[in-house]
Amino acid sequence: MNIRFYNARILTMEQGAGLIQGELWTKGERICYVGPAREADQTVWDEQIDCRGNVLMPGFKNAHTHSGMTAMRSFADDMPLQEWLNTKIFPLEARMTEQDNYDLTKLAILEYLTTGVTGIFDMYLSPKDIARACIDMGMRCVLVSGLNRFGPSVEEMEKRYLSLNGMHPLIAYRMGVHAEYTCDRALLEEVSALIHKYQAPLFTHLSETELETRECLERWGMTPPQFFDSLGLFDFGGGGYHCVYFTQEDMDLFAKKGLHIVTNPGSNTKLASGIAPVGRFLEKGINVAIGTDGPSSNNCLDMFREMFLVTGLAKLLQKDAAAVDAYEVLKMATVNGARAMGLSEADVLAEGKYADLIMIDLHQPNMQPLNNITKNIVYSGSKQNVKLTMINGRILYQDGEFRNGVDSEAIYAKANEIIARLAG
Numbered sequence: 001m002n003i004r005f006y007n008a009r010i011l012t013m014e015q016g017a018g019l020i021q022g023e024l025w026t027k028g029e030r031i032c033y034v035g036p037a038r039e040a041d042q043t044v045w046d047e048q049i050d051c052r053g054n055v056l057m058p059g060f061k062n063a064h065t066h067s068g069m070t071a072m073r074s075f076a077d078d079m080p081l082q083e084w085l086n087t088k089i090f091p092l093e094a095r096m097t098e099q100d101n102y103d104l105t106k107l108a109i110l111e112y113l114t115t116g117v118t119g120i121f122d123m124y125l126s127p128k129d130i131a132r133a134c135i136d137m138g139m140r141c142v143l144v145s146g147l148n149r150f151g152p153s154v155e156e157m158e159k160r161y162l163s164l165n166g167m168h169p170l171i172a173y174r175m176g177v178h179a180e181y182t183c184d185r186a187l188l189e190e191v192s193a194l195i196h197k198y199q200a201p202l203f204t205h206l207s208e209t210e211l212e213t214r215e216c217l218e219r220w221g222m223t224p225p226q227f228f229d230s231l232g233l234f235d236f237g238g239g240g241y242h243c244v245y246f247t248q249e250d251m252d253l254f255a256k257k258g259l260h261i262v263t264n265p266g267s268n269t270k271l272a273s274g275i276a277p278v279g280r281f282l283e284k285g286i287n288v289a290i291g292t293d294g295p296s297s298n299n300c301l302d303m304f305r306e307m308f309l310v311t312g313l314a315k316l317l318q319k320d321a322a323a324v325d326a327y328e329v330l331k332m333a334t335v336n337g338a339r340a341m342g343l344s345e346a347d348v349l350a351e352g353k354y355a356d357l358i359m360i361d362l363h364q365p366n367m368q369p370l371n372n373i374t375k376n377i378v379y380s381g382s383k384q385n386v387k388l389t390m391i392n393g394r395i396l397y398q399d400g401e402f403r404n405g406v407d408s409e410a411i412y413a414k415a416n417e418i419i420a421r422l423a424g
Contacts, residue, residue, distance in 0.1 A: 018374075022034070059119065201237035
């Protein structure tokens with residue numbers, strides 16, 4: 001599809017660039033022009049869209065989620081993390097089928113599209129079924145292994161690494177483990193050998209709770225980041241999800257090795273895990289991205305809410321209303337997320353980049369007056385302002401309608417059927 005967006009405010013998110021007035025053109029899956037209005041070449045447009053002064057910007061990267069957990073939304077709430085996992089989540093997951101994971105991921109993707117998400121970093125059961133759902137729905141997805149003592153094997157993770165990378169332009173796969181507390185040392189040493197074989201980055205849940213951190217110190221005399229590093233698991237990059245209980249030494253380690261942190265304020269708030277010291281991370285020069293976590297621990301896959309929580313909680317933690325500027329948060333939700341996920345061709349709006357973008361509707365009361373559009377997106381924006389979501393050059397959601405050829409009501413019905421069976 002060749003699509004011309006005109007009469008737009010464009011927030012490219014390129015370093016040092018502000019809002020520009022002009023046009024953006026796409027040819028196939030790529031952006032072919034961004035800049036002031038000009039006469040088109042001989043291109044035959046499949047669609048021309050008058051943006052009416054609305055904002056075009058890179059789509060959000062939800063840099064940590066477990067999409068298939070949509071079945072458990074509001075199924076197990078108001079519980080501490082370990083009790084929540086062991087008495088509710090793990091038993092239910094043991095009964096899930098691969099087809100369940102496929103169907104439930106499709107439900108999550110519908111929600112991602114409505115909140116302007118154009119790429120997800122997904123850790124969950126049967127990644128090939130997540131990949132299948134994303135391909136069928138048009139979502140860009142970086143899969144990450146959640147390997148632990150219950151499975152899969154290291155050999156299976158290697159097979160997935162080789163088969164899923166390159167299977168489709170929308171799909172990539174990263175090595176990972178669930179967490180220190182769900183893996184024994186021998187297993188982590190096997191994983192270390194594998195990442196050294198492929199010189200691959202590794203991602204994991206890390207220092208999410210005070211209990212996790214304390215028990216790791218009791219077992220190994222090291223914090224979770226230091227223990228993983230001692231096994232060589234971060235020798236080729238990667239990073240951690242949550243990272244709430246980081247010491248000064250942990251931060252220095254991440255800064256030195258160029259590791260990524262994905263903060264999940266909604267989930268950490270709901271599970272009372274704590275507040276990540278995001279401001280300190282930024283001062284150290286660590287790349288910080290944002291994720292919603294899964295729809296059971298959050299329960300909302302809404303990047304607008306996450307952005308507000310990132311800056312709001314940082315201000316409370318530091319007792320400083322100037323902490324973690326809104327523009328920095330917008331970078332975390334777009335550019336930094338792409339960097340953590342390895343999506344260097346989907347980070348900003350520029351010629352040659354993937355056409356992964358969203359349109360923000362300014363013609364709504366919560367976005368007026370236009371004193372500072374960028375900060376308005378973070379402080380007062382909401383998913384109701386997402387007018388259009390495009391991934392890989394395809395418009396998948398526009399004006400409240402899904403354009404990816406799916407029957408949303410059938411997806412909702414299937415999700416309810418699945419949870420009734422699993423919980424019954």
